[in-house]
Amino acid sequence: MQVSVATQPGGTSPNEDWVAGTPTFAVVLDGLSTAGLDTGCVHGVPWYVAQLGGHVVAALADPGVALSDALATALERVAKLHQTCDLKNPGTPSATVAILRERSERIDHLVLADSPIVLEGANGFTTLTDLRVDDVCQDLRAESERHATGSPEHRASVARLVAAQRQIRNTPEGYWVAASAPEAAFHALTGAVDQSEVRSAAVVSDGVSRLVTEYQMASWEDVFAQLRKEGPAALIATVRKVEATDPHGERWPRYKVGDDAAVAFCQRDQDARL
Ligand SMILES: [Zn+2]
Numbered sequence: 592m593q594v595s596v597a598t599q600p601g602g603t604s605p606n607e608d609w610v611a612g613t614p615t616f617a618v619v620l621d622g623l624s625t626a627g628l629d630t631g632c633v634h635g636v637p638w639y640v641a642q643l644g645g646h647v648v649a650a651l652a653d654p655g656v657a658l659s660d661a662l663a664t665a666l667e668r669v670a671k672l673h674q675t676c677d678l679k680n681p682g683t684p685s686a687t688v689a690i691l692r693e694r695s696e697r698i699d700h701l702v703l704a705d706s707p708i709v710l711e712g713a714n715g716f717t718t719l720t721d722l723r724v725d726d727v728c729q730d731l732r733a734e735s736e737r738h739a740t741g742s743p744e745h746r747a748s749v750a751r752l753v754a755a756q757r758q759i760r761n762t763p764e765g766y767w768v769a770a771s772a773p774e775a776a777f778h779a780l781t782g783a784v785d786q787s788e789v790r791s792a793a794v795v796s797d798g799v800s801r802l803v804t805e806y807q808m809a810s811w812e813d814v815f816a817q818l819r820k821e822g823p824a825a826l827i828a829t830v831r832k833v834e835a836t837d838p839h840g841e842r843w844p845r846y847k848v849g850d851d852a853a854v855a856f857c858q859r860d861q862d863a864r865l
Pocket of ligand 1 (some may be wrong): 607619632633634635672673
């Protein structure tokens with residue numbers, strides 16, 4: 592397949608999204624916000640996603656490895672790189688993971704937390720995502736959405752939400768993300784579809800998918816049309832244009848005015864020739 596990628600930070604802070612594509616797979620990671628809270632780590636989230644992404648790519652060099660095994664191997668290797676950091680800190684750097692891989696007659700997919708994979712088939716679009724994080728801390732989330740994005744009240748309420756999420760992150764009562772424990776890889780949602788069912792696919796962070804799901808300013812059909820015609824960077828530019836119309840998060844309550852965005856657009860051979 593042909594994979595094209597783009598990523599861009601949402602503001603002036605370093606990008607905490609990460610993306611890579613090869614002729615056989617695509618990987619998107621979205622580092623979770625620390626909301627300014629302690630992490631027990633000297634490296635930071637941009638370092639974490641770069642290391643984890645690189646190690647996922649390395650682990651996928653074996654074409655027969657299961658995606659969850661590859662992710663577990665990568666998590667284990669990155670944990671060893673922290674050396675002096677406190678990996679038991681509930682705020683240790685963490686990320687969502689989405690992987691799509693073409694293998695023999697199948698397309699394998701893995702999602703851990705809320706970076707979706709959208710498959711385009713003959714009968715429309717299928718979204719693969721893991722929204723378990725939405726089931727927890729709903730009261731605190733609702734409270735954060737009552738304040739203007741960027742206001743002191745908003746920042747304080749987001750910090751309260753993140754602090755509460757950390758207490759149940761990577762526990763059976765809560766939700767799972769890539770962090771320091773390899774075990775999280777086996778809580779990812781995985782599956783496979785026949786290659787003939789997929790014309791193209793988009794692996795994206797939620798900073799991109801919200802154009803469809805939360806902002807409702809485009810359909811997946813619109814998104815794939817733009818990806819095919821203008822590529823992933825143009826799609827991120829569209830997201831930014833929409834966000835600029837709501838600078839205080841009044842119409843669309845959100846943590847940041849613009850979130851980091853990452854896209855890998857995967858076109859199967861016959862589609863790429865169209
Ligand atoms: Zn560290």
